[in-house]
Amino acid sequence: MNHALADETVQAYRRDGYLFPLEVYDADEVGLIHSELELALRDGRQKGLDADLAQLLRTNAHLLLPFVNRVARAPQLLDRVASILGPNLLLWSAEFFIKPASSDKIVSWHQDLTYWGLGETDEELTAWLALSDVNTESGCMRFIPGSHRQRILPHRDSFDETNLLSRGQQVDADIDEDEAVDVVLRPGQVSFHHGRIFHASGPNRSDGDRVGLVFRFLTPEVKQVVAARDYAMIVRGVDRGGNWIHLAPPLRNFDAADIELRREVQREQAKALAEGAAETLHRGYLG
Numbered sequence: 001m002n003h004a005l006a007d008e009t010v011q012a013y014r015r016d017g018y019l020f021p022l023e024v025y026d027a028d029e030v031g032l033i034h035s036e037l038e039l040a041l042r043d044g045r046q047k048g049l050d051a052d053l054a055q056l057l058r059t060n061a062h063l064l065l066p067f068v069n070r071v072a073r074a075p076q077l078l079d080r081v082a083s084i085l086g087p088n089l090l091l092w093s094a095e096f097f098i099k100p101a102s103s104d105k106i107v108s109w110h111q112d113l114t115y116w117g118l119g120e121t122d123e124e125l126t127a128w129l130a131l132s133d134v135n136t137e138s139g140c141m142r143f144i145p146g147s148h149r150q151r152i153l154p155h156r157d158s159f160d161e162t163n164l165l166s167r168g169q170q171v172d173a174d175i176d177e178d179e180a181v182d183v184v185l186r187p188g189q190v191s192f193h194h195g196r197i198f199h200a201s202g203p204n205r206s207d208g209d210r211v212g213l214v215f216r217f218l219t220p221e222v223k224q225v226v227a228a229r230d231y232a233m234i235v236r237g238v239d240r241g242g243n244w245i246h247l248a249p250p251l252r253n254f255d256a257a258d259i260e261l262r263r264e265v266q267r268e269q270a271k272a273l274a275e276g277a278a279e280t281l282h283r284g285y286l287g
């Protein structure tokens with residue numbers, strides 16, 4: 001079965017800079033993802049990684065966990081991504097955005113592409129998969145429709161510890177919160193968003209964890225323009241461009257060699273993430 005998006009849906013994405021809700025994973029699949037996450041956390045703890053687990057999951061989790069790769073490569077997800085980005089797809093990062101129950105963790109208004117070193121490209125898309133109920137109470141994302149049509153604007157860094165972003169960055173723009181759309185999702189539903197859209201999310205006031213598994217997809221034409229090199233996995237089609245160092249998916253959870261490789265990738269990517277920053281990035285972004 002082909003899950004390609006209808007032309008009108010693709011046009012809506014190009015106009016608004018986002019799409020949701022997309023029904024991508026059914027209840028069985030979400031249950032499986034939860035048990036694989038539990039298993040991975042247990043493996044991590046057994047390997048003595050307790051203190052590092054949150055940061056290992058926060059970015060580049062696809063380098064450490066086989067199940068994250070399986071979820072990212074599901075045809076029902078990639079068919080939809082390919083409708084927007086075309087047939088050749090790279091996975092640049094997989095990231096868990098977890099807000100524990102009753103927590104103050106927030107994400108300030110920002111444009112993703114600001115510190116990634118990937119330029120102002122339209123050839124990047126985030127797929128945000130809800131693994132819990134995600135609503136206004138639990139701190140869902142909010143989008144400003146059409147804001148992706150602007151260029152990347154200057155951002156101010158707060159380095160606030162409650163902020164899940166690397167520098168606690170905030171876009172320097174007048175945001176009219178009345179225009180914001182709440183990205184309410186049920187477990188298994190996915191939203192897509194453009195790398196220049198203004199977006200944010202509030203604290204989790206609910207009594208359950210709010211969990212998002214987030215995939216950053218690119219086409220091979222995108223280039224790293226700040227760091228000397230960058231890494232990605234081919235998840236569909238081919239890459240003959242030479243812009244990327246290709247990585248293979250991991251074979252087991254939290255393998256020591258994969259953790260070392262991730263450290264190298266983080267160190268390189270941090271050169272773009274930290275460019276011009278007055279303070280060091282939040283723990284976890286420097287490898």
Ligand SMILES: O=C(O)CCC(=O)C(=O)O
Binds near residue numbers: 107212
């Ligand atoms: O999960 C969140 O609340 C924000 C995620 C985000 O900023 C992103 O996926 O680009």
